Amino acid sequence: MKLLVVEDEVKTGEYLRQGLAEAGFVVDLATNGLDGHHLAMTEAYDLIILDVMLPDVDGWRILETLRKSDMSVPVLFLTARDSVADRVKGLELGADDYLVKPFAFAELLARVRTLLRRGSQAVAPDRVQVGDLILDLSRRRASRAGRRITLTSKEFALLELLVRRRGEVLPRSLIASQVWDMNFDSDTNVIDVAVRRLRAKIDDQFETKLIQTVRGMGYVIDEPEIDAPA
Amino acid sequence: MRKVSITTRLTLLFAGTSATVLLGLGILISKSLDAHFASEDYSALEERIELIQKTSIESTAETLPVKLETALKNYPGFIAQVTSRDRGIVYATEKFDFVLPNTIAKTTKRFEWTENGQKYRGVVYRSPPGSRNLGDLTILVGLSTLIHEHFMGSFTYTLFAFVLGATVLCGLLGWWAARRGLEPLRAMSNRANTVTGSHLHERMPVESVPVEIADLAHTLNAMLARLQLDFQRLSDFSSDIAHELRTPITNMMTQTHVTLTQRRSNENYRDIMASNAEEMQRLARMISDMLYLAKTENGLNLPSSEDVFLDKEIEALFEFYDALAEDKIVTLSATGASVIRGDKLMIRRAISNVLSNALRHAHPQTCIRVQILEENSKSIINITNTGDVIPANQIASIFDRFFRSDKSRTRPDSEGVGLGLSITKAIMIAHNGAIGVTSDNDKTTFTLVFG
Numbered sequence: 001m002k003l004l005v006v007e008d009e010v011k012t013g014e015y016l017r018q019g020l021a022e023a024g025f026v027v028d029l030a031t032n033g034l035d036g037h038h039l040a041m042t043e044a045y046d047l048i049i050l051d052v053m054l055p056d057v058d059g060w061r062i063l064e065t066l067r068k069s070d071m072s073v074p075v076l077f078l079t080a081r082d083s084v085a086d087r088v089k090g091l092e093l094g095a096d097d098y099l100v101k102p103f104a105f106a107e108l109l110a111r112v113r114t115l116l117r118r119g120s121q122a123v124a125p126d127r128v129q130v131g132d133l134i135l136d137l138s139r140r141r142a143s144r145a146g147r148r149i150t151l152t153s154k155e156f157a158l159l160e161l162l163v164r165r166r167g168e169v170l171p172r173s174l175i176a177s178q179v180w181d182m183n184f185d186s187d188t189n190v191i192d193v194a195v196r197r198l199r200a201k202i203d204d205q206f207e208t209k210l211i212q213t214v215r216g217m218g219y220v221i222d223e224p225e226i227d228a229p230a
Numbered sequence: 231m232r233k234v235s236i237t238t239r240l241t242l243l244f245a246g247t248s249a250t251v252l253l254g255l256g257i258l259i260s261k262s263l264d265a266h267f268a269s270e271d272y273s274a275l276e277e278r279i280e281l282i283q284k285t286s287i288e289s290t291a292e293t294l295p296v297k298l299e300t301a302l303k304n305y306p307g308f309i310a311q312v313t314s315r316d317r318g319i320v321y322a323t324e325k326f327d328f329v330l331p332n333t334i335a336k337t338t339k340r341f342e343w344t345e346n347g348q349k350y351r352g353v354v355y356r357s358p359p360g361s362r363n364l365g366d367l368t369i370l371v372g373l374s375t376l377i378h379e380h381f382m383g384s385f386t387y388t389l390f391a392f393v394l395g396a397t398v399l400c401g402l403l404g405w406w407a408a409r410r411g412l413e414p415l416r417a418m419s420n421r422a423n424t425v426t427g428s429h430l431h432e433r434m435p436v437e438s439v440p441v442e443i444a445d446l447a448h449t450l451n452a453m454l455a456r457l458q459l460d461f462q463r464l465s466d467f468s469s470d471i472a473h474e475l476r477t478p479i480t481n482m483m484t485q486t487h488v489t490l491t492q493r494r495s496n497e498n499y500r501d502i503m504a505s506n507a508e509e510m511q512r513l514a515r516m517i518s519d520m521l522y523l524a525k526t527e528n529g530l531n532l533p534s535s536e537d538v539f540l541d542k543e544i545e546a547l548f549e550f551y552d553a554l555a556e557d558k559i560v561t562l563s564a565t566g567a568s569v570i571r572g573d574k575l576m577i578r579r580a581i582s583n584v585l586s587n588a589l590r591h592a593h594p595q596t597c598i599r600v601q602i603l604e605e606n607s608k609s610i611i612n613i614t615n616t617g618d619v620i621p622a623n624q625i626a627s628i629f630d631r632f633f634r635s636d637k638s639r640t641r642p643d644s645e646g647v648g649l650g651l652s653i654t655k656a657i658m659i660a661h662n663g664a665i666g667v668t669s670d671n672d673k674t675t676f677t678l679v680f681g
Binding site: 100102103104152154176180181182183184185186187189190193194196197214215216217 | 500501503504505506507508510511513514515517518519546549550551552553554556557575578579582586
């Protein structure tokens with residue numbers, strides 16, 4: 001997967017590149033609008049992350065030219081101004097998603113993955129699995145090591161989200177929005193408690209802990225690697 | 231084009247008005263004087279006619295001129311002519327050397343004519359047929375108006391001089407009055423010049439200005455008061471922000487500096503980074519909350535208008551807070567239902583903040599009750615928790631930004647940044663609603679009223 005990041009703030013751009021590269025993407029970084037414009041029009045990317053406030057050719061222009069030349073590459077734009085007009089403008093010009101600075105990197109990563117998954121998503125599987133934890137999505141049942149686990153519907157939804165995105169660190173705000181439809185900064189404590197209660201049912205009686213806390217970022221479900229810190 | 235000043239306008243108005251009035255009056259007087267002179271002249275002329283008629287009855291054609299001469303010599307300025315149908319002109323005064331136009335003589339009794347540049351008034355009389363001695367007589371008398379014209383001429387001259395003088399005087403008076411009248415405005419303008427951001431307490435002088443301007447002064451003062459309040463809020467807000475930002479930044483800075491003084495294990499670095507990430511998330515959250523609050527308070531976040539089922543919203547929020555409530559051994563219960571028009575996301579956020587606050591302060595093994603009512607076509611949500619009461623002296627400031635019930639204690643992470651209830655209040659106001667709180671007997675109730 002090849003991404004283009006257009007960001008004139010050098011430090012931010014570098015960190016974005018590093019973070020995305022470490023998440024397994026091939027990343028090109030353009031630190032000005034002109035280069036960004038050129039790269040976007042000539043190279044083939046799976047996704048473009050675009051800062052709209054650029055000193056020379058601004059993000060809107062790049063987005064406009066892209067869409068005018070019928071390139072449907074998904075575009076996620078970054079903006080420091082959280083105004084409705086800005087967001088509407090971006091989406092009208094054909095952007096697929098946006099993030100307001102400052103944003104959590106985990107959030108960006110989650111959105112990037114969602115955009116990349118969009119369209120290429122095959123028929124939803126009936127069963128998803130992490131280690132010996134199996135979710136039967138059609139019957140909405142969970143079991144681990146053959147033992148049935150009783151979950152409330154929201155607990156199941158939370159677990160499903162984590163499992164579907166196994167290996168991705170999901171920030172609390174994303175979890176609140178996806179599971180409970182709380183699309184604003186709400187009480188993050190609620191997510192911690194909910195995850196703790198889920199853990200009690202999923203992990204407490206087992207040697208290998210699947211749900212992991214990534215301090216300062218969020219939660220992830222995965223089979224622990226041997227050298228990974230707890 | 232530059233506007234004409236009030237002083238100039240008033241001056242011109244005064245001068246113009248007085249000139250018009252005085253001129254009108256003058257014209258009226260001269261007209262009636264003229265009419266008066268005319269009627270005096272005519273009655274004098276008619277008396278003369280009578281005299282001539284009497285004299286003519288008693289005389290013959292030969293004696294008439296002598297008799298008339300004697301009778302009329304006491305009346306200077308008169309001219310007269312007596313014509314008999316049979317004998318022609320029987321008598322004419324000395325200056326009577328002109329011929330009357332026939333039309334005038336035959337049709338009118340009183341008339342005016344001009345002869346040799348001299349204006350005359352005249353009366354003609356025809357004696358009925360069958361008079362003795364002289365037969366049918368036509369008597370014509372006239373009077374020069376020269377004396378009257380002299381009088382009227384000097385009258386008009388005086389009048390114009392007077393009008394001119396009075397106009398100038400009134401103009402001056404108007405100018406003076408306008409300047410005097412506008413003096414308070416100048417005083418207010420001087421006062422307004424002293425008002426600046428740091429001198430917003432200055433007010434317009436209300437006592438020393440006339441009633442008409444006092445109104446304006448009151449209005450301006452009210453405006454200044456509002457501005458001062460807004461300004462105060464803004465500067466409070468800025469200092470709040472500075473204060474609230476300082477704490478997490480100090481934490482991060484200290485922690486990072488301490489870490490950098492020595493080599494540490496990877497584990498250690500990871501810890502520091504994570505702790506910094508948490509602090510920064512709090513900062514980011516605070517910034518976005520403050521922006522949201524500022525926008526909502528200033529009407530930049532315009533709520534959309536859709537049907538919001540309050541019971542459904544409460545239900546969704548209960549699902550969200552369910553785990554947290556169970557964890558604290560608090561039960562959640564809701565009664566009632568209502569539909570309002572509003573912005574679903576904003577309303578959910580507003581209620582969420584109150585619920586979160588209620589949960590935070592609820593005692594274990596109690597119940598948080600949410601009651602949805604409809605009263606006087608208004609929808610009301612009461613959210614009651616059992617817990618420590620809010621001290622009476624803090625009730626008023628509970629909706630203030632960054633309000634904390636205990637200033638000394640550091641806030642637990644769950645508590646957010648202290649903007650929740652302010653945001654709720656701003657959202658309620660954006661929906662033309664209101665929020666209130668009562669707290670006693672271990673019960674705290676927040677009341678959200680949707681107008």
